[in-house]
Amino acid sequence: MHELGIVLQVVEQAEDVAKQNQVQKVLRLTLEVGEVSGIVPNLFEDCFEWAKKRTEHLKECTLNMVILEALTYCEDCGETYRTVEFAKKCPHCGSYKTYLVTGNEINIKDIEVV
């Protein structure tokens, strides 16, 4: 499954940071997820619950997902618009010469540790 591969990556990176900082355990992980990153939050949470049990420091960790709005920029008219609503076609001038500015990210923002 798509989400599982991403979860394993997130867990591994958080685990590494936990080890580097010699923490006892990670209590909370904040993940920034772009609206059009292709992540399904429910599936992601299920995978996270499965994966965290197999780690050393994240066993009691809760997942805090922050959704980032997706915005697209139009090269022809210079306007920025909501990607989810209008997709590739600029609602201002009808051009397809547009590209995604934000909304594709999956960032580990921070972890709360003791």
Added chain:
Amino acid sequence: MDEVKIVEIKEDIVSRNNEQAKQIRAELADQKVFLLNVMSSPGSGKTTLLTALINRLKSRFSIGVIEADIDSAVDAETIAAKTGVKTIQMHTAGACHITCQMSWEALCALGIEGLDMVVLENIGNLVCPAEFDTGADANLVLLSVPEGDDKPIKYPLMFEVADIVAVTKTDVMPVFDFDKERVSANVKRRNDKAPVFFVSAPLGVGIEELADYIGDLVAGKMAKQGKK
């Protein structure tokens, strides 16, 4: 009770993979080897097309193949039997895409010394492989006629990361509602740089053009790196 602290990470989850991709590119530049990453849905004809392409290119270049699948060695056996080039099969243990860690291990297992080109057949999937850079010089994305000409709209990222698009199984076009111009326009909407080739491996249609195009990319890299 221990005090709770916040550790800022601010790391994109693909950032590590992107770092490793840079290392692979540096190593491949050093060894003067061209890496072609081939992606598409399952059953779109990657193995069949690769067999035809490799058979056209193998007199010009020394080629190696990495076949990636969740399980089985079917593809590696097919390629090895039909082309005779050095081939290895890698298993991703359930993962739906190849990461740089995997492509690096596979390149080491294959052994790239003396090769001009390595073809990496990614897992059949139009979603995840697009997100993970493999360190390749070029991404060849296949779209078979039965899948429909709307796929570039439905799977945008895959067609955005493509350097070359090959429409396969064009011999069955008369029985499907598949329009050449429509598919070209749909690809162009996502990506105006990738050329679109129309091929049929069993009939040998378009293979020469596509093989020549890829061959020129390989030769271009070799010339740039000072390899004869």
